[in-house]
């Protein structure tokens with residue numbers, strides 16, 4: 477099956493051909509005809525499956541016909557959990573829609589609201605938004621939903637994890653009852669099903685899994701090392717292996733800053749990326765990293781999710797995450813699209829519990845390597861694989877660090893003017 481078999485317009489096929497894509501991915505094969513046919517959709521699909529084009533392409537086609545958008549109105553709304561994801565989705569809308577006369581805009585928190593109000597003045601066919609900022613814009617009369625035809629919730633599970641449920645409910649209450657709904661989520665937990673119940677109408681349910689499991693695609697190694705020797709070890713690994721582009725994860729913003737500084741002092745161009753950084757600083761750090769001006773991007777989990785960096789050759793866990801699933805998210809950053817990936821974790825004796833949780837989740841013990849000169853004084857006990865099924869931790873309502881620079885709605889009353 478080719479894209480040309482999917483009843484997409486010539487303008488869309490041309491944009492797809494410009495990107496060099498010929499064959500639709502499984503999620504695209506299922507989602508595109510369903511959305512074009514006007515059906516609601518519930519799709520279990522992770523990043524990397526081609527889900528963005530799966531909803532963007534049919535959405536663009538549907539909107540090509542129909543009424544002209546009126547001032548401050550929106551015809552399709554795409555909600556995302558983070559500003560990074562919002563920016564990426566908006567980029568896809570622009571790329572696939574480049575031969576169509578449709579208007580689109582993207583709004584998220586952490587940057588000035590005025591330019592966003594201006595962008596919405598004449599109305600837009602497609603608006604990509606994070607929930608908090610969208611509500612602020614609504615309260616300021618900058619956006620109206622009378623003309624809304626389609627709602628897309630992207631990465632709905634992450635939105636719930638981040639405590640956006642109340643904001644989502646508030647947005648849903650503002651939308652016309654008659655509309656098409658597309659719900660994308662990596663997993664369908666009970667909470668997502670509960671949300672879906674009041675949202676989608678006789679949906680087509682689609683589920684796709686990434687091509688390979690992480691463990692098959694990524695070569696994983698741990699270095700047992702003392703905590704106070706980690707910075708020296710990562711510096712040595714970068715230098716000895718001549719890693720040119722490495723994403724390093726830390727548990728805290730403070731450690732991201734500290735390690736970044738340490739690497740800079742050791743002559744390795746580095747930049748921290750976390751929730752306390754302004755949007756401009758994050759965008760610049762990512763652009764510099766992609767361009768090769770920064771060799772090491774030092775990130776916290778939340779800031780790193782949604783970063784659009786494909787096929788990273790090397791990921792380093794400077795500290796293991798508390799939540800084992802985050803380990804899988806982290807190492808999923810390397811070895812995309814069939815390329816072999818490498819993930820290295822520096823593990824000190826204090827992290828024995830976290831390591832056991834990870835090994836239980838991925839159902840394997842990780843290969844250990846000790847580098848001469850870095851033998852730990854505080855010994856990391858040998859792993860004993862716990863074969864009982866891994867029980868996920870309950871997601872917290874509000875994470876300590878919000879990727880979107882937004883707080884959950886219950887704390888939003890004292891919103892800063894910059895939002």
Ligand code: AMP
Pocket residue numbers: 497498499500501504522523524525526527528529786
């Ligand atoms: P996504 O899952 O939407 O984040 O997409 C993952 C990556 O796959 C993005 O870099 C897309 O540009 C790319 N992609 C999407 N659809 C296709 C396709 N049909 N063929 C090849 N690459 C694709």
